[in-house]
Each structure stands twice: as C-alpha cells, then as structure tokens.
Amino acid sequence: MPDYLPPLAAIRVFEAAARHLSFTRAAAELGMTQAAVSYQIKVLEERVGAPLFLRRPREVVLTAAGLRLAPEVTRSFEILRGAFEELGEREGGMLIVNTMHTFASQWLAPRLGVFQMQHPDIAVRLEVMQRLVDFSREEVDIVVRAGKGNWPGLVAIKLIDVRFTPMLSPELAASIGGVHEPADILKLPLLDSKDPWWITWLTANNLPTDVLERQTLPSMNMQTLDAAAAMAGQGVTLLTPEYFRREVADGRLIQPFDQVIDEGNAYWLAYPESRRNVPKIRAFRDWIVKEAAGA
Amino acid sequence: MPDYLPPLAAIRVFEAAARHLSFTRAAAELGMTQAAVSYQIKVLEERVGAPLFLRRPREVVLTAAGLRLAPEVTRSFEILRGAFEELGEREGGMLIVNTMHTFASQWLAPRLGVFQMQHPDIAVRLEVMQRLVDFSREEVDIVVRAGKGNWPGLVAIKLIDVRFTPMLSPELAASIGGVHEPADILKLPLLDSKDPWWITWLTANNLPTDVLERQTLPSMNMQTLDAAAAMAGQGVTLLTPEYFRREVADGRLIQPFDQVIDEGNAYWLAYPESRRNVPKIRAFRDWIVKEAAGA
DNA sequence: TATCGTGCATAAGGAGGCCTTATGCCAGAT
DNA sequence: ATCTGGCATAAGGCCTCCTTATGCACGATA
Numbered sequence: 188m189p190d191y192l193p194p195l196a197a198i199r200v201f202e203a204a205a206r207h208l209s210f211t212r213a214a215a216e217l218g219m220t221q222a223a224v225s226y227q228i229k230v231l232e233e234r235v236g237a238p239l240f241l242r243r244p245r246e247v248v249l250t251a252a253g254l255r256l257a258p259e260v261t262r263s264f265e266i267l268r269g270a271f272e273e274l275g276e277r278e279g280g281m282l283i284v285n286t287m288h289t290f291a292s293q294w295l296a297p298r299l300g301v302f303q304m305q306h307p308d309i310a311v312r313l314e315v316m317q318r319l320v321d322f323s324r325e326e327v328d329i330v331v332r333a334g335k336g337n338w339p340g341l342v343a344i345k346l347i348d349v350r351f352t353p354m355l356s357p358e359l360a361a362s363i364g365g366v367h368e369p370a371d372i373l374k375l376p377l378l379d380s381k382d383p384w385w386i387t388w389l390t391a392n393n394l395p396t397d398v399l400e401r402q403t404l405p406s407m408n409m410q411t412l413d414a415a416a417a418m419a420g421q422g423v424t425l426l427t428p429e430y431f432r433r434e435v436a437d438g439r440l441i442q443p444f445d446q447v448i449d450e451g452n453a454y455w456l457a458y459p460e461s462r463r464n465v466p467k468i469r470a471f472r473d474w475i476v477k478e479a480a481g482a
Numbered sequence: 483m484p485d486y487l488p489p490l491a492a493i494r495v496f497e498a499a500a501r502h503l504s505f506t507r508a509a510a511e512l513g514m515t516q517a518a519v520s521y522q523i524k525v526l527e528e529r530v531g532a533p534l535f536l537r538r539p540r541e542v543v544l545t546a547a548g549l550r551l552a553p554e555v556t557r558s559f560e561i562l563r564g565a566f567e568e569l570g571e572r573e574g575g576m577l578i579v580n581t582m583h584t585f586a587s588q589w590l591a592p593r594l595g596v597f598q599m600q601h602p603d604i605a606v607r608l609e610v611m612q613r614l615v616d617f618s619r620e621e622v623d624i625v626v627r628a629g630k631g632n633w634p635g636l637v638a639i640k641l642i643d644v645r646f647t648p649m650l651s652p653e654l655a656a657s658i659g660g661v662h663e664p665a666d667i668l669k670l671p672l673l674d675s676k677d678p679w680w681i682t683w684l685t686a687n688n689l690p691t692d693v694l695e696r697q698t699l700p701s702m703n704m705q706t707l708d709a710a711a712a713m714a715g716q717g718v719t720l721l722t723p724e725y726f727r728r729e730v731a732d733g734r735l736i737q738p739f740d741q742v743i744d745e746g747n748a749y750w751l752a753y754p755e756s757r758r759n760v761p762k763i764r765a766f767r768d769w770i771v772k773e774a775a776g777a
Numbered sequence: 778t779a780t781c782g783t784g785c786a787t788a789a790g791g792a793g794g795c796c797t798t799a800t801g802c803c804a805g806a807t
Numbered sequence: 808a809t810c811t812g813g814c815a816t817a818a819g820g821c822c823t824c825c826t827t828a829t830g831c832a833c834g835a836t837a
Contacts, residue, residue: 192559192566195490196795211813223796225815230795235566236760237573242618244804245813250621252573259565263558267487270554271530275486278532278547323537323786326545465531491824506784518825520786525824539833540784 193234200227201239202264205257208247282467285314286331289410290454293430294347295331302474309467322459328468329458341457344472346479349452351384351425354440359420366443373398376422378413384425388448414440488529495522496534497559500552503542577762580609581626584705585749588725589642590626597769604762617754623763624753636752639767641774644747646679646720649735654715661738668693671717673708679720683743709735 192198200223203213210224217224232239239253249257286295291313299311320327322341336343353372360366363374369392377385377399389396413424414431418439426440428447434440456475458468487493495518498508505519512519527534534548544552581590586608594606615622617636631638648667655661658669664687672680672694684691708719709726713734721735723742729735751770753763 191570192494192562194794195494198562199487199490209813219795220797221814222798222816226795229815233756235569235573236757237569238618238621241621242814245806245811247814251576252569255572256565256569259561263561263565264487266554266558266561267493270551270558271487274530274532274547274551277550278530281546323533326533326536461528462531489823504784514824515826516785517787517827521824524786537785542785 193231194227197227197231197234198260199264200224201231201253201256202260204228204240204247205249205253206261208249210247279465279467280308281310281312282471283312283314283326283328284331284471285316285320285325285327285329287333288315289427289430290331291315292411293427298478301478302471305474306467306470309470311471328462328465329456329471331454331456333452333454335451336453336455336457338457340460342460342463343455343457344476346454346456346475347427347429348449349427349454350429350447350449351388351427352442352444352447353388353423354414354426354428354431354435354442355417355423356420357438357441359417359422360441360443366441369394369444371443372423378416378422378424382425384448387450388425391446391448488526489522492522492526492529493555494559495519496526496548496551497555499523499535499542500544500548501556503544505542574760574762575603575605577604577606577766578609578621578623579606579626579766580611580615580620580622580624582628583610584722584725585626586610587706588722592728593773596773597766600769601762601765604765606766623757623760624751624766626749626751628747628749630746631748631750631752633752635755637755637758638750638752639771641749641751641770642722642724643744644722644749645724645742645744646683646722647737647739647742648683648718649709649712649721649723649726649730649737650718651713651715652733652736654712654717655736655738661736664689664739666738667718673711673717673719677720679743682745683720686741686743 200213200217203216204210204224207213207216210228211221214221214224228240235252235256237252238250239256240247241250284295295313299313302309302311314327319332320330322330331346333349336345353366355366355375359375363371366372373394379385385399386396389398410424410426410430414426414434416422417424417426418434425448428435428442431440435442456472458472462468495508495512498511499505499519502508502511505523506516509516509519523535530547530551532547533545534551535542536545579590590608594608597604597606609622614627615625617625626641628644631640648661650661650670654670658666661667668689674680680694681691684693705719705721705725709721709729711717712719712721713729720743723730723737726735726737730737751767753767757763
C-alpha cells in the first residue's frame with residue numbers, strides 16, 4: 188500500500204482552513220502565521236494538481252475539489268483526535284504496577300485504598316512477578332523491586348530499606364522458655380534455612396552457620412509464606428519488620444531482638460526515565476513516597 | 483479546536499508499523515530506513531506518554547494502548563487515502579474550459595467530439611464568458627481568449643490568428659449584381675458597424691469611413707449572431723474565415739475577397755503555468771494544438 | 778556450544794521542509 | 808480618497824527528520 192498522500196502537514200492545515208474558510212483564523216487555531224497557512228495550502232494544491240480554494244476579496248471559498256476533500260479530511264482528523272484523546276484518558280486511567288508478592292501483600296495492598304480515594308480516576312492493576320521486568324518487553328508502568336537502585340535508564344526511588352530480624356510465634360518462644368539471646372534461636376527450626384539472610388544473621392551474631400546444613404525445612408522463598416508458617420509455630424524466620432508491624436502488634440508474631448540486619452539493600456520504586464512526567468506515574472510516585480516516609 | 487495531535491509524520495509511521503507489526507517492513511513501505519521508523523515510533527510514544535509497541539526478540543507487538551490506537555489510525559488514513567485518490571480520479575476527469583461564445587460555437591464545439599472519443603475519461607465542461615477570467619478567483623482549468631498572448635503567470639499557446647474579411651449571403655451579393663471590388667461593399671448595409679474592425683478594413687482598402695456614421699444597425703458583438711444575420715441577407719459583416727469554412731462551402735455565405743485582415747491578434751489557449759503538468763490539461767492542450775495546426 | 782542471521786536501538790551528521798518576519802497588493806468599507 | 812482586512816510572496820533561519828554506521832540481543836543452525 189504505497190503512500191500517495193500529500194504531505195500531512197499540508198493536509199492538516201487544509202483541514203483547519205476548510206473549517207474556518209479563512210487562512211488567518213486557521214493560522215490562529217494552529218498556532219502559526221497566516222503566511223505559513225498560505226504556503227501549505229499552495230503546497231497541497233500543487234501536489235493535488237488542482238486549486239482547493241478560490242481567493243476572493245476578503246474571503247476564500249472552496250473549489251469543487253476542495254469541497255469534496257474537506258468533509259473527508261475533517262472526518263479523518265476527527266477520528267485521529269478522538270483516538271488520541273481517548274487514549275490519553277484511558278491510558279491515564281490505568282496504572283500497571285508490578286511488584287513482588289511480599290511487598291504487594293504486606294505493604295502495598297493495605298494502603299492502596301488511600302491512593303484510590305485520592306485518585307479515583309486512576310485504576311491500579313497490581314501485577315505480581317518475581318523476576319525483574321524489562322519495561323521494553325512487558326507492559327508495565329511501575330515496578331517495586333529490591334536491590335541497590337542502580338538500574339540504567341530507570342528512575343529509582345528508595346521506599347524502605349531491606350532489613351530483617353528473626354520472628355516467631357509467642358507459643359514457639361514459650362516452648363523453650365522464651366528467647367532471650369541470639370543463641371536461643373539455634374534451639375528452634377529455621378524456616379527457609381537456605382536463605383542467605385540466615386548466614387548473614389548468624390555470622391553477625393557470632394553463631395555457627397553449620398546449623399543450616401542440618402535443617403531440611405522447605406524453602407518457601409516468600410516472606411508472606413514464611414510468616415504464615417512462623418505464626419503457625421513451625422519455626423523461626425527472618426522477616427522485614429516494616430512488613431509485619433500489624434502481626435507483631437496483634438501478638439501473632441514476636442520480634443525477640445531489636446537488632447535488625449541491614450545489608451544496604453532497599454525496596455525501590457522504579458520506572459523508565461522517559462516516562463517520569465506521565466501524570467499517573469507522577470501521582471503514584473508522589474503518593475507512595477509520602478506513604479513510605481510516614482511508615 | 484486546539485490541536486492536541488502528536489506529529490503527523492509519527493502517526494503515519496505508526497500506522498504502517500502497526501499494520502505490518504514490523505518496523506523494517508513499515509520502513510520499506512514508507513520508503514525510508516528502519517532507523518527512521520524506530521525514531522518516529524519513539525517520538526510518538528513519548529508524546530503519547532505510553533509505549534505503543536513491546537519489543538520482543540525478532541518481533542514487535544502492540545501494547546494495549548497501541549492496540550486501541552491502531553484500528554482508529556488506520557481507519558483515519560484509509561479515509562484520507564480514499565479521499566485523495568478519488569479526488570485525483572474525479573479531478574482528472576472534469577475539465578472546465580472557458581472561452582468566448584464565437585470560438586466555442588464555431589470552432590470548438592464541432593470538434594469536441596473527437597477529443598471525447600480520444601479521452602472518454604475526461605468530461606469537458608464548456609463555459610462561455612466574455613470577460614477574461616482570473617484563474618485564482620474562478621474555477622476554470624483552461625481558457626481560450628483573443629489577445630497578444632502576454633499574460634503573466636499563464637502559459638499561452640497560439641491557436642489561430644484573428645483575421646477577418648467581409649462576408650455576406652449570395653442573395654444579397656446578387657441584389658447589386660455581385661460584389662467584385664471592395665467599393666461594392668459600400669452599397670450594402672454593414673452589420674455591427676460600430677466594430678473597429680470595419681475601420682481597419684475600410685482604411686486598408688482606401689475607402690471612406692464616414693459610411694459607418696450613417697449606419698444604425700444594431701451591434702451584436704458576436705460573430706455567430708452577425709453571421710446569422712448575414713446569412714439572412716441583412717447585410718455584410720466581417721468574419722474570421724476559419725470559423726465559417728462550412729458556411730462558405732455550403733453556399734450560405736460568400737467571401738468576395740481573398741484579402742484577409744490580420745492585426746497581429748490571435749486566439750490563445752491559456753492556463754496557469756503551475757498547472758502545466760496536470761494530465762487532463764496536457765491532454766487537452768496536445769489535442770487542440772494538433773487540431774489548430776491541421777485546420 | 779559457538780557462530781550466524783534477524784530485527785530493533787542508538788549516535789552522529791546533514792539537508793531541506795517549514796515557519797517567521799516583512800512587505801506588497803487588492804478590493805471593499807468608511 | 809483613504810483605510811482596513813485578508814491573502815501572496817520573498818528571504819532567511821531553525822529544527823525536524825532522515826540517513827549512515829554500528830551495536831546489541833536473541834533465536835536458529837550446525
């Protein structure tokens with residue numbers, strides 16, 4: 188389908204001029220000078236091979252050719268304008284956020300209601316995915332990911348630090364007469380014992396790491412699931428305290444030590460640099476940053 | 483109606499790319515390079531604020547946004563293409579020729595059938611107007627006019643010289659025993675005696691011009707009408723012999739003298755320089771020039 | 778597993794399309 | 808007769824848009 192269309196800029200100018208029946212007013216609408224309109228109309232007429240306007244004193248009128256063209260061109264542009272306008276609205280109204288399960292369930296989901304109330308026109312769709320998404324291959328607006336925040340091409344805003352400390356159910360703690368010092372932990376099963384976090388924690392507390400070898404409990408690899416197991420009294424697990432404030436407050440979990448390990452990782456909000464000014468993205472960023480600061 | 487449309491060039495590229503689901507093929511269709519397509523898509527995506535394609539290995543696919551946009555944009559462009567295509571056809575098929583009545587009735591009309599047969603796709607519309615039309619104000623493709631052929635901005639092609647010589651009906655000539663020499667004309671009524679041509683003719687033949695003052699016959703100002711009057715035997719008139727070959731051959735008119743006055747004026751075919759390559763205009767010009775040469 | 782091929786992205790550079798300013802011209806209105 | 812509104816035209820400059828060249832990722836192929 189080779190393209191026999193005249194220059195599109197000229198067509199757009201013609202469309203406006205035909206609606207206004209005036210080059211001057213068309214220029215005003217298009218934000219350019221009358222001379223430019225005159226030029227573009229001439230270009231189009233030469234391409235088409237026929238005059239489109241008759242230049243009468245103090246007015247222009249469409250020729251038969253122009254008269255045939257005008258309604259079609261206007262219709263075409265109305266479709267275009269409508270499509271892009273609607274796209275803007277609907278695109279502005281759907282925000283796809285991709286994050287890991289833990290963050291979504293423990294931090295984001297409980298707060299999303301507030302955002303929805305502040306921005307009723309933006310429909311957030313939460314997508315949960317473990318691997319880091321590639322913005323150029325997946326249809327995603329925003330991700331929340333753990334890491335160091337150095338992703339090229341992405342704006343990364345730190346939300347909360349990745350910290351962890353042992354947690355367990357009060358009943359499990361009571362079963363060994365309470366957890367008073369780090370070494371007490373070794374008396375209990377370690378949930379998700381393959382987790383490198385345990386190595387970090389054990390060495391930070393001068394405890395042997397060989398205990399990890401003797402454990403055979405399944406790795407669930409999601410704080411949510413580990414926490415559920417811990418609350419059921421199946422063992423001790425390392426959790427991010429920010430995520431489990433409620434459970435601790437409720438007494439479903441206890442955090443025996445104030446010490447919290449921080450390896451310098453954090454949870455980051457990230458989105459492509461090129462989209463930093465998209466309204467819905469700005470709105471979500473502004474909101475979540477404030478939430479993170481207040482939490 | 484301010485124009486929120488993204489750059490139209492980018493939209494056109496998007497339209498092709500969306501149809502092909504390939505930047506490379508779109509580039510081929512548009513006659514540009516793949517890099518240019520990639521660039522324009524990126525421009526559009528930044529303007530829209532949302533990705534329109536997902537870049538997958540060895541293919542691109544439309545995002546939800548692109549998917550909503552594509553059919554609308556394609557429809558819009560189909561309308562445009564259709565409008566301009568049809569315009570080309572219909573514009574190519576209607577030729578408006580403006581000329582004086584004499585030329586139309588005596589020369590052009592009798593020959594137009596030949597042109598129609600050679601170009602059945604071109605519908606000629608003859609417009610008769612006495613004054614010289616202004617191409618920028620009237621909707622006309624071609625004019626035929628008498629003059630010197632020096633009209634700025636117009637291509638002027640000489641068709642036939644403006645010549646004239648007395649003509650009258652055989653009966654009228656017989657009524658004075660035949661017309662043998664110029665002075666015989668003075669015995670008869672001169673039709674359209676205000677015509678400056680008579681002055682020219684009379685002085686060219688060393689005859690007094692005061693005869694014109696004594697005449698009171700109406701001036702009809704159209705050779706066709708003068709000729710009709712002459713054929714009815716009402717007087718002598720000056721006619722362009724090329725126009726009245728048939729009448730002379732039939733015996734309805736006689737041309738008593740071979741001498742023909744030529745003041746250097748001519749009938750010209752004229753059209754705007756800028757439209758010299760419009761097919762229908764070229765076709766008509768080529769045909770009429772050949773006709774004029776053969777006549 | 779190493780190499781090749783395909784398709785898109787990116788950088789640098791240049792040409793020309795397109796817009797602006799300035800001015801002229803025409804004809805209707807005052 | 809002058810003024811005014813509206814389009815045309817000329818000259819000039821910017822910036823868009825395209826090209827060339829190259830890189831990169833991934834699938835296919837051997």
